[in-house]
Amino acid sequence: MLHFARFVAVRxxxxxxTLVLVSFIVFSLMELVPGDCAERYVAFKNSQGSVIxxxxxxxxxxxxxxxxxxxxxxxxxxxxxxxxxFGDSCILRLNISQLLGQKFWLSLGLCLSALILAYIIAxxxxxxxxxxxxxxxxxxxxxxxxxxxxxxxxLLALMIMLFSTVMYGDSLTGLFSKEFRDAAWSWxxxxxxxxxxxxxxxxxxxxxxxxxxQTVRALMSDEVGKLYVTAAAARGVSGRQLLWRYPARHALGxxxxxxxxxxxxxxNELPIVALILTLTEAGSLLIESLARSNDQQLAxxxxxxxxxxxxxLNFITDVILAITDPRVRRSIMG
Amino acid sequence: xxxxxxxxxxxxxKLKEAYFTASQxxxxxxxxxxxxxxxxxxxxxxxxxxxxxxxPFLTPYDPTISGRDKDYLNGAPQIPKFWDxxxxxxxxxxxxxxxxxxxxxxxxxxxxxxxxxxxxxxxFPKGDPYKMFGMSFDRHLFGADVGYIHLxxxxxxxxxxxxxxxxxxxxxxxxxxxxxxxAFVLALLIGGxxxxxxxxxxxxLQMITDTVRTVPAIPLFMALAAFIPxxxxxxxxxxxxSIILGFIGWPTLARRVRTHLxxxxxxxxxxxxxLCGASPPHIIRKHLLPSFTSYIIVDLVISFPYxxxxxxxxxxxxxxxxxxxxxxxxxxxxxxxxxxxxxxxxYFIPVxxxxxxxxxxxxVGDGLRxxxxxxxxxxx
Numbered sequence: 001m002l003h004f005a006r007f008v009a010v011r012x013x014x015x016x017x018t019l020v021l022v023s024f025i026v027f028s029l030m031e032l033v034p035g036d037c038a039e040r041y042v043a044f045k046n047s048q049g050s051v052i053x054x055x056x057x058x059x060x061x062x063x064x065x066x067x068x069x070x071x072x073x074x075x076x077x078x079x080x081x082x083x084x085x086f087g088d089s090c091i092l093r094l095n096i097s098q099l100l101g102q103k104f105w106l107s108l109g110l111c112l113s114a115l116i117l118a119y120i121i122a123x124x125x126x127x128x129x130x131x132x133x134x135x136x137x138x139x140x141x142x143x144x145x146x147x148x149x150x151x152x153x154x155l156l157a158l159m160i161m162l163f164s165t166v167m168y169g170d171s172l173t174g175l176f177s178k179e180f181r182d183a184a185w186s187w188x189x190x191x192x193x194x195x196x197x198x199x200x201x202x203x204x205x206x207x208x209x210x211x212x213x214q215t216v217r218a219l220m221s222d223e224v225g226k227l228y229v230t231a232a233a234a235r236g237v238s239g240r241q242l243l244w245r246y247p248a249r250h251a252l253g254x255x256x257x258x259x260x261x262x263x264x265x266x267x268n269e270l271p272i273v274a275l276i277l278t279l280t281e282a283g284s285l286l287i288e289s290l291a292r293s294n295d296q297q298l299a300x301x302x303x304x305x306x307x308x309x310x311x312x313l314n315f316i317t318d319v320i321l322a323i324t325d326p327r328v329r330r331s332i333m334g
Numbered sequence: 335x336x337x338x339x340x341x342x343x344x345x346x347x348k349l350k351e352a353y354f355t356a357s358q359x360x361x362x363x364x365x366x367x368x369x370x371x372x373x374x375x376x377x378x379x380x381x382x383x384x385x386x387x388x389x390p391f392l393t394p395y396d397p398t399i400s401g402r403d404k405d406y407l408n409g410a411p412q413i414p415k416f417w418d419x420x421x422x423x424x425x426x427x428x429x430x431x432x433x434x435x436x437x438x439x440x441x442x443x444x445x446x447x448x449x450x451x452x453x454x455x456x457x458f459p460k461g462d463p464y465k466m467f468g469m470s471f472d473r474h475l476f477g478a479d480v481g482y483i484h485l486x487x488x489x490x491x492x493x494x495x496x497x498x499x500x501x502x503x504x505x506x507x508x509x510x511x512x513x514x515x516x517a518f519v520l521a522l523l524i525g526g527x528x529x530x531x532x533x534x535x536x537x538x539l540q541m542i543t544d545t546v547r548t549v550p551a552i553p554l555f556m557a558l559a560a561f562i563p564x565x566x567x568x569x570x571x572x573x574x575x576s577i578i579l580g581f582i583g584w585p586t587l588a589r590r591v592r593t594h595l596x597x598x599x600x601x602x603x604x605x606x607x608x609l610c611g612a613s614p615p616h617i618i619r620k621h622l623l624p625s626f627t628s629y630i631i632v633d634l635v636i637s638f639p640y641x642x643x644x645x646x647x648x649x650x651x652x653x654x655x656x657x658x659x660x661x662x663x664x665x666x667x668x669x670x671x672x673x674x675x676x677x678x679x680x681y682f683i684p685v686x687x688x689x690x691x692x693x694x695x696x697x698v699g700d701g702l703r704x705x706x707x708x709x710x711x712x713x714x
Binding site: 018021022025026029030032033146147149150151152154155158159161162165166260261264267268269270271272275296299300302303306307310311314 | 541542544545546547548549550551552553554556557558560639643646647650651666669675676679682685688689692693696697
């Protein structure tokens with residue numbers, strides 16, 4: 001138990017270190033961007049008709065703490081970030097954690113559901129593809145996974161929109177119906193949400209599924225040929241039991257390990273899919289903060305939180321693997 | 335009888351000799367040729383690349399605003415016909431469409447197709463001047479004898495979608511090539527150092543690579559691309575976007591280079607070279623890299639479509655390339671509006687070309703990967 005606790009602690013420490021490094025990268029990139037918050041704010045005021053002098057910009061900089069040295073600002077940013085506090089948005093002048101709050105959890109929920117959907121489909125299908133000798137099945141699965149790679153999520157979203165508009169005259173966009181958009185959470189709203197959310201989940205899961213099927217298939221076909229499977233078959237285990245108890249368990253380890261990167265890939269697609277489907281969550285807020293208003297504070301916060309959830313997932317999968325996989329468990333316990 | 339048997343023996347011998355003395359490239363090519371899907375992909379790819387390269391000649395009009403057709407905005411594709419109710423013609427023709435705005439049409443623009451006024455397709459007409467391979471031309475493959483012909487229709491400013499599509503292929507290939515090259519150089523440098531030296535250098539570099547891999551690249555680079563000043567010219571933008579794409583791609587490649595080097599550097603031939611006094615850069619360049627050039631090439635081909643797609647995605651949301659430059663992303667920028675979805679579906683025609691392009695790349699990449707694996711035959 002002590003070993004296990006130490007293992008978890010070390011992993012958690014590593015995760016935090018990764019996050020610190022990530023925050024440094026994100027923060028530096030945001031700093032490299034020409035112009036800072038003070039200038040943007042003042043430029044905004046300027047457009048409202050008040051006359052702005054260079055002194056005003058300087059005053060605003062001091063107020064925002066932008067005159068302090070780089071490392072010091074990064075330090076305070078990262079400490080606040082770990083407390084979930086990202087300061088105010090440059091443009092909107094609103095507290096970022098309030099602004100993001102629910103929207104971020106919605107996005108994360110969508111992405112995680114897409115990930116789960118991908119593996120619910122991919123694990124059985126991949127196992128069947130690896131063990132079946134049926135050429136038609138294998139070829140059609142190959143085709144599907146090729147399409148998954150060649151038809152990226154945002155093109156798929158566009159195609160679905162085109163199709164549904166032409167066929168039904170409804171573009172199936174958004175996360176809520178009009179009457180529920182600003183309503184408080186209730187069962188009706190949840191129901192409405194689910195009615196809208198399946199499409200983004202499906203689209204986000206599309207290429208993830210194709211990718212996952214390929215991974216599962218490759219891992220399974222490596223394992224199926226091994227001697228322990230033959231030995232188990234010789235002992236009289238057969239059919240589904242043979243597959244689930246022996247090779248599938250081995251093949252699942254690397255998959256659990258790579259979940260974090262799958263989530264990364266889904267996050268990559270999120271903003272664009274969100275834009276097409278006009279989802280009102282963090283993805284579109286990110287685009288909003290980037291494309292329209294050059295809001296580096298907000299953009300940095302969103303990217304940091306996305307990365308944090310990937311690092312978090314990596315940490316969780318590490319721990320799960322240590323609990324479920326006896327080989328890993330043994331290596332930890334020494 | 336004996337002649338025949340020695341004859342076949344000789345052929346066998348020759349085949350064997352050819353097999354054992356074949357270079358790596360010849361072996362890969364021999365295995366690649368056997369895969370039907372990959373070969374089809376390769377032909378399609380060659381065709382698309384060539385049509386991209388020769389786009390200015392193959393397409394009738396300039397893809398920028400200067401080649402626009404003022405009288406045919408948001409026009410439907412015009413499909414050349416050989417006959418209609420007015421009789422047969424050996425030359426394919428299309429109809430003339432005129433736009434009119436008057437009190438009769440309630441002061442709205444209304445287009446009318448005049449089935450009497452035929453426009454014949456002509457080969458090699460003089461058209462918009464263009465530059466190809468440093469020389470100026472003004473002949474195009476085809477055109478209409480009067481006015482314009484739009485095989486894929488036009489967009490809201492009257493630009494010919496057919497011309498734009500082929501120019502876009504060119505742009506995507508260029509962006510992808512530069513992006514892949516940058517990713518490649520970075521990956522070789524970082525993966526090479528990390529794999530060759532091992533030890534703490536490897537640990538530090540791996541930690542950095544892993545961290546970079548955790549950050550969702552596209553949102554991050556969207557953030558960067560968003561801050562490109564508006565004053566930049568289209569060319570500057572183009573190179574900046576290519577560089578960004580290069581930065582998206584390197585970590586995966588660097589990891590593969592490193593893993594390979596880690597296993598190779600303990601081989602005897604490396605030790606021999608070291609004992610002969612070769613310097614590390616020399617060993618990496620002359621001995622280690624050639625040992626897996628084929629894998630690197632395969633990786634490059636596989637990562638190419640992702641570059642193209644990332645560019646499309648960035649341009650699509652308006653953070654990548656901008657208007658005078660043509661790319662699929664630029665062309666798709668406005669298609670999400672209900673107006674386009676309902677009325678102008680031909681905006682989506684270029685998508686077909688791009689899915690074909692990406693699929694061709696995926697097929698070729700897969701085929702190359704199987705062909706470059708010397709154990710591929712024995713595994714199955």
